[in-house]
């Protein structure tokens with residue numbers, strides 16, 4: 528196992544002025560996420576639990592913006608092969624995909640990672656779950672609604688979208704509190720004030736967070752009949768959205784079959 532490299536990207540004299548998912552980021556990425564994303568591992572396990580509850584046997588789970596494949600590995604370890612569920616990762620960074628392929632080799636054809644740009648056309652086949660784990664935030668805000676709509680249209684009946692994002696505070700008065708708490712989080716994990724400041728500048732116009740309410744509105748506008756929040760830490764938030772059935776209005780779709788293949792108890796038709 529190659530030793531995990533410590534993220535020193537913004538401590539170096541050749542620190543990037545604009546953040547890009549290139550080789551130098553991929554080299555330290557797993558350590559960067561662990562030290563820069565609050566509850567990253569806990570959220571991973573929450574996503575695994577949601578996938579176990581919503582993924583349908585014989586279908587696909589898509590991880591869009593899969594990076595080095597860490598989340599896919601956790602899902603592939605948790606979901607039994609006999610459920611015949613395949614995990615498809617997509618990313619537009621060759622450096623990330625190279626690391627993902629190495630990390631997922633042990634799972635054979637249960638896991639596949641492909642190159643693709645979420646700003647362009649998207650083909651999702653036989654998808655019961657789609658995941659956007661800290662990915663949508665990197666798309667221009669004007670392109671996000673279209674992607675969410677394409678995802679909603681591609682999902683199987685009873686399908687689910689799991690969206691985790693860095694967010695802005697809903698209340699402007701609290702924004703400074705949330706941001707300062709986040710930077711304190713980074714300092715507590717060994718980042719200097721200079722590294723934090725340089726990364727903030729490099730992420731300007733690259734990572735564009737929206738308030739949770741705007742994310743919920745985009746999900747509802749995309750046609751998801753049920754939207755809920757399953758995680759929140761200051762300016763980080765996790766949403767789960769279930770595909771509503773055509774003509775069902777705001778009624779949530781009947782719950783999908785759990786990944787284990789055991790039939791769920793029939794949900795009572797809501798009155």
Ligand SMILES: Nc1ncnc2c1ncn2[C@@H]1O[C@H](C[S@+](CC[C@H]([NH3+])C(=O)[O-])CC(=O)[O-])[C@@H](O)[C@H]1O
Pocket residue numbers: 548560591592593594595596597598617618619620623643644645646659660661662665666
């Ligand atoms: N237009 C795009 N098309 C495809 N991929 C893109 C695009 N823009 C960015 N990406 C990819 O989205 C990922 C965002 S990281 C996701 C973490 C992962 N989900 C995880 O659970 O570890 C989160 C972060 O860095 O904070 C990177 O791999 C980019 O290459």
Ligand SMILES: O=C(O)C(=O)Cc1ccccc1
Pocket residue numbers: 559560563564693726727730734
């Ligand atoms: O928002 C930030 O300041 C971050 O550091 C989040 C982040 C984490 C990993 C890659 C890019 C941005």
